[in-house]
Amino acid sequence: MTIRDAKELGPNDFVWDYFCRGPEDSMTERVRAADKAGFSAVGIYLGAWKKLKENPRDIEQLEETLKETNLALANIETLRGWASPSNPSDECLAQESMVWEITNRFQCRYVQVIGDYLGTIEEAANGFASLCDRASEHGLLVGLEPVPEMTNIDNFAIAIEIIERADKENGGICFDSWHLTRSTNDIQDIKRIPQDKIFATQWNDGPLKKQHTDYYTDTLSTRVPPGEGEFELIAFIKALHEVGCEAPIGLEVPSTDLWAIPIEEAAEIVIQAMKNLLSLTKTS
Numbered sequence: 001m002t003i004r005d006a007k008e009l010g011p012n013d014f015v016w017d018y019f020c021r022g023p024e025d026s027m028t029e030r031v032r033a034a035d036k037a038g039f040s041a042v043g044i045y046l047g048a049w050k051k052l053k054e055n056p057r058d059i060e061q062l063e064e065t066l067k068e069t070n071l072a073l074a075n076i077e078t079l080r081g082w083a084s085p086s087n088p089s090d091e092c093l094a095q096e097s098m099v100w101e102i103t104n105r106f107q108c109r110y111v112q113v114i115g116d117y118l119g120t121i122e123e124a125a126n127g128f129a130s131l132c133d134r135a136s137e138h139g140l141l142v143g144l145e146p147v148p149e150m151t152n153i154d155n156f157a158i159a160i161e162i163i164e165r166a167d168k169e170n171g172g173i174c175f176d177s178w179h180l181t182r183s184t185n186d187i188q189d190i191k192r193i194p195q196d197k198i199f200a201t202q203w204n205d206g207p208l209k210k211q212h213t214d215y216y217t218d219t220l221s222t223r224v225p226p227g228e229g230e231f232e233l234i235a236f237i238k239a240l241h242e243v244g245c246e247a248p249i250g251l252e253v254p255s256t257d258l259w260a261i262p263i264e265e266a267a268e269i270v271i272q273a274m275k276n277l278l279s280l281t282k283t284s
Contacts (some may be wrong), residue, residue, distance in 0.1 A: 001067045001068075002067070003063065003066050003067055003072070003073070003106055003107055004041075004066065004070050004071060004072040004107070005072065005107040006041055006072035006073060006074040006075075006106075006107055006108050006109035006110075007107065007109045007139065008072075009040060009041055009072060009074055009109060009248045010246060010248065011245070011246045011247065011248065011249070012249075013040035013041060013248040013249065014038065014039045014040055014041075014248070014249045014250075014251065014271055014274065015039065015040065015041045015042065015043060015074045015075065015248045015249065015250040015251065016030065016033075016034040016037070016039045016041070016042045016043070016251055016267060016270070016271075017042075017043040017075070017077075017202060017250050017251060017252040018030075018042070018043045018044055018045040018048065018077055019045070019077075019220065019252055019254040020251060020252060020253050020254065020258065020266065020267070020270060021258075021259060021263060021266065022259040023047070023048070023051075025263055026058070027042070027044065027048060027052065027058075027062045028058070028061050028062050028065045029263055030042050030263070031062065031065045031066060031069055031071055032065060032069065032264075033263040033264045033266070033267040034069075034071060034267055035069040035071055036264055036267070036268075037264065037267035037268045037271045038271055039071065039267065039271060040071060040072060040074075040248070041071055041072035041073065041074035041075075041248065042071060042072075042073060042074065043073075043074055043075040043076070043077060043250070044073060044075075044076055044077070044102065045076075045077050045078070046076065046077065046078070046079075046095055046098055046099070049098055049101075049102055050098070059105075063105070063106070066106070072106075072107070072108075072109075073102070073106040073107070073108050074108060074109055074110065074248065074250075075108060075109065075110040075111065075112060075200060075250070076099050076102055076103070076108055076110070076111045076112065077111075077112045078112050078113065078114055078145075079092060079095050079096065079099065079111055079112070079113040079114075079115075079131070080092060080095070080113070080114060080115040081095070081115060082113055082115065082127050082128060082130075082131045083115055083116065083117035083118070083119075083123070083124040083127040083128065083153075084118065084119075084123075084127055088127065088130070088131070096131075096134065099111050099135075099138075099140070100138050103138045103139070103140050104138060108140065109140070109141055110140065110141040110142075110143055110199055110200055111135060111140055111141070111142055111143070112143050112145055112174050112200065113128075113131065113142060113143065113144055113145065114144075114145050114146075114147050114150075114151055114153070115151055115153065116151050116152045116153070117152065117153065117162075121158070121161060121162065121165070122165060124153075124162050125161075125162045125163075125164075125165030125166045126166070128142070128144065128162050128163065128166040128168075128171060129165075129166035129167070129168050129171065131171075132166060132168035132170050132171040133168070135170060136168075136169075136170050140170065141170050141171075141172065141199045142168075142170055142171050142172070142199075143172055143173060143174035143199040143200045144159045144162060144163055144171070144172070144173055144174065145159075145173075145174035145176055145179065145202075146158060146159040146179060146183065147179050148179060148182050148183040148215070149182075149215035150215055150216060154183055155183045155184050155189070156173070156180065156183075156184070156189035156190070156192065156193065157189065157192070159173055160173065160192055160193060160194070163194075163197060164194065171197075172196075172197040172198060172199040173193050173197055173198050173199065174198075174199060174200045174201075174202065175190070175193075175198050175200070175201045175202065175240065175245075175247075176201075176202040176204075176252065177201075177202065177203050177204055177205070177226075177231055177233060177236055178202070178204050178206060178219060178223060178231075178252075179219075180236070181206070181208070181231050181232075182210075182215075182219075185208075185232070187232065187235050187236065187239050190236060190239040190240060190243065191239055191242065191243060193243055195243055195244045196244065196246070198240065198243065198245045198246075198247050199247055200247050200248070200250055201240065201245065201247050201248070201249060201250050202250045202251070202252035203226045203233070203249065203250065203251055203252070203253075203274055203277075204223040204224070204225070204226060204229075204231075204251070204252055204253045204254075205223065205224045205225060205226050205227060205228050205229030205230070205231045205233060205253075206222055206223045206224055206229040206230070206231060207222065207229060207230055208230045208231070219254065220254040221254065221255065221256045222255065222256075223252075223253045223254050223255050224253065224255060224257075225253055225258075225269055225270045225273030225274070226251075226253075226270075226273045226274045226277045227273050227274075227276055227277040227280070228273060233277055234277070234280060234281050237277070237278070237281045238281065249274060249278075251270045251271065251274055253270050258270070
């Protein structure tokens with residue numbers, strides 16, 4: 001029995017992203033809960049991979065559970081340091097080696113990147129293009145996620161300019177409903193993304209106003225399942241359909257409330273919320 005190839009995932013597949021749960025939940029527990037709820041895949045964080053490597057048996061158990069459930073390991077978060085004016089940082093290259101290791105073993109489809117660029121936008125694009133070239137050797141897509149306040153690639157306009165200047169087939173955008181709402185909250189940003197360049201979506205909801213002064217704290221504690229907050233998610237979904245988005249449906253709902261309940265219940269809540277929202281989209 002082989003591990004499901006995540007590159008086969010499409011727009012009808014649901015992915016349970018890593019930060020839907022806290023770090024105390026093992027990858028094997030996540031896979032089993034995701035399978036029971038009806039997800040097709042899960043995501044992994046590089047910090048979690050470091051922890052797994054401390055005990056090789058844990059990696060074997062993850063591999064066995066993925067085979068048993070026929071779930072894929074879809075995406076890897078998160079690379080930084082790639083946008084250096086000259087060369088990627090040593091930290092980035094060390095992280096990359098882990099990404100290639102995970103991808104080669106588990107047939108992932110996508111790595112998510114964020115971060116600051118220190119030189120010109122052209123230098124950032126060159127750094128992104130170079131990363132895409134290295135990722136292509138492993139059959140991996142690279143998705144640039146704009147993150148406001150925490151990085152200076154803080155909106156879709158900058159991210160789009162970088163991927164267009166880089167002009168790499170495997171280089172595209174990660175759409176996160178939280179970060180769009182917290183940056184420009186402009187649906188036109190979605191419509192400006194080049195066709196076939198949305199490689200991943202991360203759906204969540206929340207209040208329009210920040211609940212914490214610190215963006216990192218706010219983004220990792222106050223999200224709610226899709227349809228339970230104040231975001232314009234139905235409009236976002238329709239806009240993504242208009243630009244031909246074929247990415248899997250990722251759920252990323254970091255929430256202290258969801259982290260506190262049993263893992264299987266948390267998985268069920270977010271996938272059902274997204275399915276309900278998609279049903280509303282078809283009737284509105």
